[in-house]
Amino acid sequence: ELEVALKVVIVGNGGVGKSSMIQRYCKGVFTKDYKKTIGVDFLERQIEVDGEDVRLMLWDTAGQEEFDAITKAYYRGAQACVLAFSTTDRDSFEAAHSWKLKVENECGEIPTVIVQNKIDLLDHSVVNPEEVELLARALGCKLIRTSVKEDLNVASVFRHLASKCLAE
Ligand code: GDP
Numbered sequence: 001e002l003e004v005a006l007k008v009v010i011v012g013n014g015g016v017g018k019s020s021m022i023q024r025y026c027k028g029v030f031t032k033d034y035k036k037t038i039g040v041d042f043l044e045r046q047i048e049v050d051g052e053d054v055r056l057m058l059w060d061t062a063g064q065e066e067f068d069a070i071t072k073a074y075y076r077g078a079q080a081c082v083l084a085f086s087t088t089d090r091d092s093f094e095a096a097h098s099w100k101l102k103v104e105n106e107c108g109e110i111p112t113v114i115v116q117n118k119i120d121l122l123d124h125s126v127v128n129p130e131e132v133e134l135l136a137r138a139l140g141c142k143l144i145r146t147s148v149k150e151d152l153n154v155a156s157v158f159r160h161l162a163s164k165c166l167a168e
């Protein structure tokens with residue numbers, strides 16, 4: 001039986017929790033000061049979706065997103081996308097649309113989930129639920145609210161994407 005392998009890119013402004021999400025999902029850990037392992041482009045995790053074995057390769061950036069310097073190699077061949085912003089970072093929410101365009105520009109239309117991370121900090125939220133839902137609808141993407149810290153909904157992000165890819 002063939003195993004399906006999917007390259008997933010995770011985009012969004014610096015500090016929204018992208019690296020933490022990959023660490024959480026692939027290694028089961030959350031650390032306050034995660035440092036990227038030098039030389040590692042992605043971490044992987046194998047799951048079963050709709051009766052199929054799927055190997056997810058989650059690509060991380062080394063912080064180049066701050067400088068708008070993500071290379072084409074990062075996007076090359078990506079089959080799914082997580083577009084992340086933070087509950088406590090207004091700029092990251094407002095940048096979501098342009099991240100979507102960037103990915104579309106490099107990869108075409110691929111299954112994408114909009115992730116509102118850090119919902120453990122809802123008391124300090126700088127976005128309201130309605131505008132977030134509007135954005136998701138405008139971009140035509142499923143919205144999933146997560147807390148990587150509390151391990152809320154992280155797995156469902158990747159299950160949803162894998163399922164979408166298998167259905168295509
Ligand atoms: P990246 O720049 O998008 O890769 O973000 P990082 O993964 O480096 O995370 C930036 C900071 O946010 C780190 O201090 C993380 O510990 C913290 N962080 C990530 N996810 C969460 C979360 O769900 N809740 C809270 N409270 N902090 C988080």
Ligand code: MG
Pocket residue numbers: 018019020061062063
């Ligand atoms: Mg990072």
